[in-house]
Amino acid sequence: MPSFKDFIQIDKGADIAIYLQVVNAIIQQIRRGQLRSGSKLPGSRELAEALTVHRKTIVAAYDELMAQGWIEMIPRKGTFVMQDLPEIKPKKLKQGEPVLLYPEKTIFAIPENRPGAFPDPVIPDSTRLIINDGFPDTRLVPNELLLRELRSLGRQTAFRKYHMYGRPEGTDYLRETLAGFLRETRGLPISAANVMITRGAQMGIYLTAQLLLKPGDQVIVGESSYFAATLTFQQAGAHINRVPVDEFGIDIDVVEQLCEKKRIRLLYVIPHHHHPTTVTLPPERRIRLLELAATYKFAIVEDDYDYDFHYTSNPVQPMASLDHHGSVIYIGTLSKTLVPAVRVGFIVAPENFVRAVANLRMAIDRQGDSMMEIAIAELYRNGTIGRHIRKVVNLYRERRDHFCALLTDRLGERVSFKIPDGGMAIWTKFTDSDLRQVSVKAYQKGLIMSDGQRYNTGQTNYNSARLGFASLTLSEQGKAMDILVNCL
Amino acid sequence: MPSFKDFIQIDKGADIAIYLQVVNAIIQQIRRGQLRSGSKLPGSRELAEALTVHRKTIVAAYDELMAQGWIEMIPRKGTFVMQDLPEIKPKKLKQGEPVLLYPEKTIFAIPENRPGAFPDPVIPDSTRLIINDGFPDTRLVPNELLLRELRSLGRQTAFRKYHMYGRPEGTDYLRETLAGFLRETRGLPISAANVMITRGAQMGIYLTAQLLLKPGDQVIVGESSYFAATLTFQQAGAHINRVPVDEFGIDIDVVEQLCEKKRIRLLYVIPHHHHPTTVTLPPERRIRLLELAATYKFAIVEDDYDYDFHYTSNPVQPMASLDHHGSVIYIGTLSKTLVPAVRVGFIVAPENFVRAVANLRMAIDRQGDSMMEIAIAELYRNGTIGRHIRKVVNLYRERRDHFCALLTDRLGERVSFKIPDGGMAIWTKFTDSDLRQVSVKAYQKGLIMSDGQRYNTGQTNYNSARLGFASLTLSEQGKAMDILVNCL
Secondary structure (H helix, E strand, O other): OOOHHHHOOOOOOOOOOHHHHHHHHHHHHHHOOOOOOOOEEOOHHHHHHHHOOOHHHHHHHHHHHHHOOOEEEEOOOEEEEOOOOOOOOOEOOOOOOOOOOOOOOOOOOOOOOOOOOOOOOOOOOOOOEEOOOOOOOHHHOOHHHHHHHHHHHHHOHHHHHHHOOOOOOOOHHHHHHHHHHHHHHHOOOOOHHHEEEEOHHHHHHHHHHHHHOOOOOEEEEEEOOOHHHHHHHHHOOOEEEEEEEEOOEEOHHHHHHHHHHOOEEEEEEOOOOOOOOOOOOOHHHHHHHHHHHHHHOOEEEEEOOOOOOEOOOOOEOOHHHHOOOOOEEEEEEOOOOOOOOOOOEEEEOOHHHHHHHHHHHHHHOOOOOHHHHHHHHHHHHOOHHHHHHHHHHHHHHHHHHHHHHHHHHHHHHHEEOOOOOEOOEEEEEEOOOOHHHHHHHHHHOOEEOOOOHHHOOOOOOOOEEEEEOOOOOHHHHHHHHHHHHOOO | OOOHHHHOOOOOOOOOOHHHHHHHHHHHHHHOOOOOOOOEEOOHHHHHHHHOOOHHHHHHHHHHHHHOOOEEEEOOOEEEEOOOOOOOOOEOOOOOOOOOOOOOOOOOOOOOOOOOOOOOOOOOOOOOEEOOOOOOOHHHOOHHHHHHHHHHHHHOHHHHHHHOOOOOOOOHHHHHHHHHHHHHHHOOOOOHHHEEEEOHHHHHHHHHHHHHOOOOOEEEEEEOOOHHHHHHHHHOOOEEEEEEEEOOEEOHHHHHHHHHHOOEEEEEEOOOOOOOOOOOOOHHHHHHHHHHHHHHOOEEEEEOOOOOOEOOOOOEOOHHHHOOOOOEEEEEEOOOOOOOOOOOEEEEOOHHHHHHHHHHHHHHOOOOOHHHHHHHHHHHHOOHHHHHHHHHHHHHHHHHHHHHHHHHHHHHHHEEOOOOOEOOEEEEEEOOOOHHHHHHHHHHOOEEOOOOHHHOOOOOOOOEEEEEOOOOOHHHHHHHHHHHHOOO
8 A cells, every 4th residue: 555645745725625635646646556446545534644634634535535436435344446447538439540630621611701700809918008999997897796796696595596597588687677777777668578688789789680680681870880780780691771970870861761762671770879980869860760760660779888888968868768669679788887708788679579589599509697697686786886887987087088188189180089978989080190000000019909990881991990098097098198199 | 964873874784885885875865865966074084983983984985975976075175965966867858758668569570480499498496396308416516616716816917808808719728728628538639729618509509500501501410309409400591301310329321321312511419318319329320420421521510518427338439539521510518517507618620610600609799708718717727627527427327327216116117218328317208198298297296397399300209208317316306206106
């Protein structure tokens, strides 16, 4: 028998529990053939003394080894290494050479040039500052509270059912919570049955496109508009009609002309802080859009992802709150309120729509992460999310003002922009330099920023970028501007 | 000025921090009009004494109220309720009656009778026992360790970048970890570039179908086969060809005959524990399938969701590990290893396939939950998941044997089944009773079980159900059987 004291080395400062250190050391000895099938192990008291640990630790280790099938206890005889060891090595396939290099490409063809291939996402880089597309400052988010909530729920047996499969619409608890929150803050006269929980706003757009659009269907978006939505409609086979966007959003007269000429199936609009230009759609245009949708029976997809981040005055009531006919699919997200990597958003719609997209969603990913949904609901109910929104709205307003002042003071006539009423980015036109070159130079000097390509629509080169101010402190804004000034 | 001591009632035993109790009480007074704009608040020392709390608590509360924009500090004057209160009430839409009842249905048409509507998921019910379709026992999962890991990562600034948007393929850290785990345990000669992280196996199936299938494409599945995969292929427009499944899985001769007659695009197979019948595809058939796929250039979708749960002997090496040509899309999941509600799975495939499905995924939900992915990778690296698998394999083997013994002892000739080599369910044929009636009776007596409908394929009524044994302790199995016996 080997000396257990020699091969089991306990590190009391290590991150891993002592009984697991014992478990792992014994498994390693068995694997290496040092401890053979049938070998007798020392009694728990004896081993505890040899290792100077508590006897309970050894009992826990032996229990774990037994549960894993490495050792067995034979009454009145002792503890032994098992005869049939549980090593799971796959049965080899009989013929054929082993593959040394995994095939580089598939033998079957993969369709190329599908409509709407997405541009690569911009990945942050720890050695560079980043002016992003308009994302929140993840340092401010009550992430610690969310994870504490999640862990506390995980311990309660009453919540254990949420570990199992649930409904594709999301957990009722979050649906009810959000219905209440949206009723109260946005005037939506809805119940939980009108709410479907999604993976961010993007899944809301995707499900809507997959459900409603077939090849050749006519869709209206702004010129320019949020590229990911446009690509999603194109992938569903839609024909895209672009209507001009002015300082008050999309041009409703042009929408009406299109409705007279074509059978429009869906119109996509971002009422708060149009993407990319950040303008707010005023009440008059909202009312007219609702009238047109009721007359021509098309779906308004109201992507209100930015509602909570309005600074100058009060936000405008969503179209969904005045929808008498069932024309509006209202989409929102918590990715901007929490961190983007927590993928939770929602659709608000008439019940028949919620049921239909929920069924579609079964094919995609079946359901969301229920425990995370419950934890988020708790943060709404205990006021954490409301407090967080108030706090960052004040901070982001200050960051917006500071960034706009920097743009004016440091870049002057070389850029043009309007101060947006809300959102997290300034739509900035570069008047005398090629944005693509600016972006390359900036990258070399340690600043990641958009080259503006994703906002262009084929015919138009805006030479403009969304400059995200919300995720930068005032001092970081200054540093970013120092670099940018040197790139023009 | 109101008496602060009266309206701020501190509950030191409450779940909510004391400074937040102060914050909430003051906000409530402002909202009710008791504390008006411009009112002066007591100094922090004074209020702390009145409430008998620490002065720091009041400073923290005032800081929070300032951050939220409720109060302002005027140097040398004091702390005051703000003039412009931050209440965010939406600007009303100007015209139109308010909506009192949200519309019941959409005004635009929603396509009905789409191919492949999914049956409703079975939701557990706290008042009834459930024999599910073959799901893990969530009580055994190291969920507490996962949440602890998640919370610990959340606190480390090094991991903060994972709160922001990342890549649709998943975090590199989990991709590398899984590549290593699969190389070691399943002989897949892969690198991280061959791994894409998905939301469970279902998203792997969905992405593959969306990428490869166009309307009219020929797909082969077993008769019967996993209904969710078949529906997903049908939704993508595929024509489904069903080949018989015997006690060794799908019949390769029939597959070959089909390949000679039709241009097959994709074949779907569950090599470990075919769904629903639980049989294992032996090495000979795997080799022949690989040869056919190379000859006829179709994609094999190898859904190996059950690999880790093989009891009788060693599992068989995946086809993907012997794929010289790039024929195999290998799909797996952690939903059975962890809890089903944590939606993490993977695709292993040649790099061109991974890149193409990743781009598709941008449209669906953009990316996974990065922090959860990192936490899961840690559980692989520190051995937690390996230990958990070993432990439950032993336990599930015991539960399988006990459940099969119960079926034989208590139901005898009234059911027929074969003991499966692995998985979490027994495919059980009811020989002398109508399963739909059995299921209704069982429900009335407090037991939820399948009525078998989802396994039927139009022409065939198997009158069989998957009886999930893994999530029931031996004593729960006994109770379930007591009910079932009374329903036949």
